[in-house]
Amino acid sequence: MKYFYCILIFMFFSCNSDGLSDEEYINIEYELGEENLVSELSIEAFTAEKAFGTSIPGLIGLESAFFGIGNAMFEQSWVSAPATTTSRDGLGPIFNARACASCHSNDGRGKPVLENNASSQGFLIRLSAGNDPINGPIDFPNYGGQLQDNSNLGITKEGTINVSFQTITGTYPDGETYELRKPTYTIVNENYGSLQHVKQSARVGAQVIGLGFIDALSEASILENQDINDLDGDGISGKANYVWNVKEKKTTIGKFGWKANQPSLEQQVAAAFSGDMGLTTSLFPDENCPNGLDCSKLNNGNNVGETVEVTDTQMSRIMVYQAAISVPKRRDYKTLDVLEGKQLFNDLACVTCHVNNFTTGNDYSLLTQLENRTIRPYSDFLLHDMGDELADNRADFLANGNEWRTQPLWGLGLIETVNNHTFLLHDGRARNIEEAVLWHGGEAESAKNNFKNLSKEKREQVLKFLNSL
Amino acid sequence: MKFNFTKLTLLLFTCILTISCSSNDAEEEMITKEFTNADFITNYTTIAAANYADTYNTAVVMQTKINEFIANPSITTLADARKSWLHARDFYGQTEAYRVANGPIDNEKLTVAEGFLATEGRINAWPLDEGFIDYVSDNIGGNIQNGLIGNTSFTITADNLINKNEDIDADDIATGWHAIEFLLWGQDLNYDPINQTTDNYAVSGDRPFTDYTTADFADRRATYLQVVTDLLVNDLNDLNNTWKVGGTYRTTFEALSEEVALKNILNGIGFISNGEVAQERIYAAIDEGQENEHSCFSDNTNQDMWANVHGINNIIIGSYTTESGAIISGASLITLVKQNNNAFGTTLETKADDTISKLNTLLGLGKNFDEIISEENLTSGGPANDLALALVEQSHAISDAANALGVTITVGG
Numbered sequence: 006m007k008y009f010y011c012i013l014i015f016m017f018f019s020c021n022s023d024g025l026s027d028e029e030y031i032n033i034e035y036e037l038g039e040e041n042l043v044s045e046l047s048i049e050a051f052t053a054e055k056a057f058g059t060s061i062p063g064l065i066g067l068e069s070a071f072f073g074i075g076n077a078m079f080e081q082s083w084v085s086a087p088a089t090t091t092s093r094d095g096l097g098p099i100f101n102a103r104a105c106a107s108c109h110s111n112d113g114r115g116k117p118v119l120e121n122n123a124s125s126q127g128f129l130i131r132l133s134a135g136n137d138p139i140n141g142p143i144d145f146p147n148y149g150g151q152l153q154d155n156s157n158l159g160i161t162k163e164g165t166i167n168v169s170f171q172t173i174t175g176t177y178p179d180g181e182t183y184e185l186r187k188p189t190y191t192i193v194n195e196n197y198g199s200l201q202h203v204k205q206s207a208r209v210g211a212q213v214i215g216l217g218f219i220d221a222l223s224e225a226s227i228l229e230n231q232d233i234n235d236l237d238g239d240g241i242s243g244k245a246n247y248v249w250n251v252k253e254k255k256t257t258i259g260k261f262g263w264k265a266n267q268p269s270l271e272q273q274v275a276a277a278f279s280g281d282m283g284l285t286t287s288l289f290p291d292e293n294c295p296n297g298l299d300c301s302k303l304n305n306g307n308n309v310g311e312t313v314e315v316t317d318t319q320m321s322r323i324m325v326y327q328a329a330i331s332v333p334k335r336r337d338y339k340t341l342d343v344l345e346g347k348q349l350f351n352d353l354a355c356v357t358c359h360v361n362n363f364t365t366g367n368d369y370s371l372l373t374q375l376e377n378r379t380i381r382p383y384s385d386f387l388l389h390d391m392g393d394e395l396a397d398n399r400a401d402f403l404a405n406g407n408e409w410r411t412q413p414l415w416g417l418g419l420i421e422t423v424n425n426h427t428f429l430l431h432d433g434r435a436r437n438i439e440e441a442v443l444w445h446g447g448e449a450e451s452a453k454n455n456f457k458n459l460s461k462e463k464r465e466q467v468l469k470f471l472n473s474l
Numbered sequence: 475m476k477f478n479f480t481k482l483t484l485l486l487f488t489c490i491l492t493i494s495c496s497s498n499d500a501e502e503e504m505i506t507k508e509f510t511n512a513d514f515i516t517n518y519t520t521i522a523a524a525n526y527a528d529t530y531n532t533a534v535v536m537q538t539k540i541n542e543f544i545a546n547p548s549i550t551t552l553a554d555a556r557k558s559w560l561h562a563r564d565f566y567g568q569t570e571a572y573r574v575a576n577g578p579i580d581n582e583k584l585t586v587a588e589g590f591l592a593t594e595g596r597i598n599a600w601p602l603d604e605g606f607i608d609y610v611s612d613n614i615g616g617n618i619q620n621g622l623i624g625n626t627s628f629t630i631t632a633d634n635l636i637n638k639n640e641d642i643d644a645d646d647i648a649t650g651w652h653a654i655e656f657l658l659w660g661q662d663l664n665y666d667p668i669n670q671t672t673d674n675y676a677v678s679g680d681r682p683f684t685d686y687t688t689a690d691f692a693d694r695r696a697t698y699l700q701v702v703t704d705l706l707v708n709d710l711n712d713l714n715n716t717w718k719v720g721g722t723y724r725t726t727f728e729a730l731s732e733e734v735a736l737k738n739i740l741n742g743i744g745f746i747s748n749g750e751v752a753q754e755r756i757y758a759a760i761d762e763g764q765e766n767e768h769s770c771f772s773d774n775t776n777q778d779m780w781a782n783v784h785g786i787n788n789i790i791i792g793s794y795t796t797e798s799g800a801i802i803s804g805a806s807l808i809t810l811v812k813q814n815n816n817a818f819g820t821t822l823e824t825k826a827d828d829t830i831s832k833l834n835t836l837l838g839l840g841k842n843f844d845e846i847i848s849e850e851n852l853t854s855g856g857p858a859n860d861l862a863l864a865l866v867e868q869s870h871a872i873s874d875a876a877n878a879l880g881v882t883i884t885v886g887g
Contacts, residue, residue, distance in 0.1 A: 048884045051574050051741055053582040054595070060749070060886035069866055070852055072887050073753020074761045081765070082603050082646070087613065090765045322761065329886075422582060 034344040040335040050333040057112035061331040075326020079105040085157040086306040095306015095314030097283040098160040099153035108210035113423040115210035117433025121167040127210035136400035147197040147296035165194040206397035207432035217328030220270040223366035230385040243387035248402045263431040264401040265410035285313040346470025353455040359383040383414035392446020418472035509805035517804030521794040523717040528797040530714035532562035547686035567781020575742030578723040589723025593709045602647035659771035675845030678773035740876040741883040748869030749887035756862040775843035815878035825871040832864040
């Protein structure tokens with residue numbers, strides 16, 4: 006067989022033949038190791054349950070134990086205090102979810118609310134009264150920073166979420182039509198006063214893979230791609246968000262969240278404990294207390310000798326767990342369609358923002374194995390104006406109402422396997438990858454139009470490539 | 475169509491080399507080997523099928539005993555039902571060695587024609603939030619009923635329970651072994667009635683049989699127990715049938731290349747050894763206490779450890795003792811690896827022996843698992859820590875063994 010290729014290659018060189026065979030094309034276009042999105046620390050997804058929940062290889066000593074304990078903590082429900090399960094009580098008084106896994110089922114992607122008053126599985130609405138570039142979104146009076154639509158027994162939840170959809174139709178240049186679905190979320194039964202003039206923005210939980218690698222990125226490596234004034238004239242700017250870092254008591258670069266509004270993995274996790282589950286941590290020690298209640302009089306989940314519900318010990322476990330989750334290897338990466346799609350992804354300039362080449366920093370003490378690793382997140386972690394159609398009109402530190410952080414694309418094609426749905430984007434409005442592409446506007450308008458101008462076959466190739474990630 | 479000139483040149487160079495150097499197919503010396511990869515794979519299949527058959531048959535016995543209990547609730551019939559659950563668990567626990575191996579129990583990517591079942595989540599999910607199913611203690615001498623059994627607007631059917639399983643929160647488990655366990659035993663509060671404390675680890679859950687006669691929602695509780703028992707037995711029957719000679723998955727498995735089959739087998743036992751049993755079932759329990767204990771209602775966790783450890787060991791030593799006492803014995807992983815890499819094979823043997831020895835130490839204490847973990851923390855050492863560490867080291871030896879056989883696996887959580 007090898008001889009056969011060689012003969013073909015000679016023919017190609019000697020005859021200057023006008024094309025390569027499929028197999029040659031594959032051999033030429035395939036980059037050794039491109040399927041490994043976090044280099045040699047990538048893992049193979051063996052089950053849907055573990056595809057987004059498997060650790061990097063080579064955990065040592067207690068890291069293995071911490072990973073397992075953090076995993077259990079992530080999966081299990083918290084209950085209201087007091088309870089026999091002393092290490093799992095303290096939920097609420099108001100909350101969105103009882104477990105991390107409620108929003109990140111199998112460490113994966115949440116689902117949007119699709120009908121009025123439906124119980125959410127990884128969906129919430131952020132609220133604010135405005136924004137301060139240094140201190141971030143301003144809490145909305147009586148409600149705070151997000152709507153908690155769930156509560157402990159005897160406590161009133163903040164409100165109920167209703168949704169309506171508007172259909173937007175469009176046509177590809179080749180005549181094929183498509184429909185996009187734009188959701189409008191309304192908060193009804195406001196139980197703590199009027200929400201008039203609130204700035205609100207819906208969110209779904211994202212898969213929690215490769216977060217340690219992002220946490221380990223240096224500020225400089227992210228800034229390398231920043232081009233605020235579009236000096237290179239490619240129509241794409243890219244701006245870093247700078248956000249308040251509670252631990253460091255200063256503003257640092259934002260990396261996590263749909264608007265890059267969290268500076269570190271630790272703050273992201275602690276903010277979720279606080280906002281989503283009503284659990285206090287050293288970083289956010291104040292109970293998320295509904296207006297008009299004296300939370301100091303309620304039962305909390307602090308154990309004897311502790312002042313917070315999620316202890317520093319527990320935080321240390323979940324941090325190792327969250328940092329050590331690897332990224333699954335790509336599938337079908339050595340097929341003609343996927344490799345053609347990869348080329349198109351580059352040619353269409355998608356890769357300008359969905360950057361596939363970073364090297365992590367050299368000072369990640371939480372998990373030193375993650376240092377100096379080449380990773381392919383398919384994100385630049387910068388803010389981009391994505392157009393009016395996708396805008397939430399809610400500013401978040403330096404991100405304005407039109408700007409979003411480029412979403413990392415690793416794991417994209419496995420969401421369906423892990424979570425049995427294909428809803429994408431910040432509020433889950435896209436029903437599949439193709440729709441997510443079509444929602445791109447603003448700085449991505451021309452890339453999207455380039456995509457639309459492709460033949461059906463080539464569009465499918467792009468989608469196959471995206472599904473391989 | 476673009477091409478990359480550098481790569482093409484490289485390819486050309488390779489071709490010239492390939493053509494100019496005469497290709498020497500290295501003549502392998504004929505070494506007499508005790509076992510081939512195929513022998514090992516075949517023996518694994520035989521063991522898996524026998525293990526699933528035992529699991530199904532013992533679960534049918536359990537179903538009969540549970541039916542008798544439901545028809546005639548009494549101290550005796552409840553004790554018999556519990557005993558049959560404990561016996562069946564010994565065989566199911568060993569089958570966990572076939573998880574995370576791209577097999578029918580948890581591979582979502584198989585087609586029905588290939589043997590798709592993916593029922594692991596409803597068979598053995600844990601820990602469960604028992605309050606989701608039935609009443610629980612309010613810690614001040616009373617009970618709280620917020621469960622499906624007390625919710626008369628919920629119709630208890632298998633389909634409804636499957637839909638409820640992992641509905642919103644990961645541990646809202648409504649079905650499987652541990653749901654049945656909770657319905658037979660109730661919560662284990664470690665309650666000491668004399669001192670009125672909760673550190674009496676010798677006691678287990680002790681649900682009164684009157685929960686099925688005079689208590690609130692007795693009929694709904696009986697219906698629930700019946701439905702989840704029948705569902706479990708059906709699911710185990712499917713697994714038994716698909717692994718049988720000529721079964722759907724058996725056929726799929728036998729058609730796999732040796733390399734893929736080895737990778738699947740070894741990934742399964744490597745992962746269960748480390749990511750599942752050591753990390754989630756032992757370390758999490760040591761660090762965070764009884765709510766992370768695997769069979770916390772019945773205090774059967776020591777025996778769960780026995781079954782999990784032996785399920786892995788069966789594959790390593792190539793031998794399985796059936797319920798009838800017959801021994802199925804064939805190609806062992808240790809011998810197979812030694813033939814390829816003596817050092818890795820020897821290490822695997824050492825680590826596997828050490829795991830069994832640490833297990834025996836734990837079982838020999840004569841204490842329930844909840845008591846054992848109450849005396850340890852992550853840095854204290856002790857029998858539970860020792861077993862976890864042995865399992866982690868065994869998984870690394872399995873990973874090296876896989877490499878010796880030319881495949882790579884993932885053993886972490």
